[in-house]
Amino acid sequence: AQKVTQAQTEISVVEKEDVTLDCVYETRDTTYYLFWYKQPPSGELVFLIRRNSFDEQNEISGRYSWNFQKSTSSFNFTITASQVVDSAVYFCALSEARTSGSRLTFGEGTQLTVNP
């Protein structure tokens, strides 16, 4: 069965610090997709990135970067030069093409607080 683990429940940093959010996943499927979502206090889940299991290239988008390593089943998310507006709960999620299709399995989430 699929599983996503975000071991860091809460992280607190000072503005401009770099911060990495960890995500470890388990799946038996060979084709799967990994996602990161941001949930600000308003509650809506905001899509950040989608990565398929065949593409291990790291990705950078502005201050955000993602490191996907199949060898360790990890898909970590780094925010460079954090800002107060980055404060939110961040969720890592997994979708399996063969077994669960559209069903997203979420991790527990990491509460990130960026202090001024």
Add this chain to the structure above:
Amino acid sequence: KAGVTQTPRYLIKTRGQQVTLSCSPISGHRSVSWYQQTPGQGLQFLFEYFSETQRNKGNFPGRFSGRQFSNSRSEMNVSTLELGDSALYLCASSTSRDRPSTDTQYFGPGTRLTVL
């Protein structure tokens, strides 16, 4: 393009009542999924509808049901409400295709249900 909309945003009910929540997907999206978010259980998949048919279902009791209309709008219904049904109910839509899909899901702001 307008995002996913959910109504109502907040709802207060008492035990034993039933409730209906509504979701309008992004224009052109044919798949609608529902998730329940609680502090104890996190984000859990309820079900997915595509072309007015339920094609994926999570592990929730039969009190939780849904439907999808020809315009892709969806409703979910919870009958005989219990205190434990208090949660944020999130709806997500995706483009999908005529098969179980792992397309990116875009979420609405959620409906916060409180059961007294």
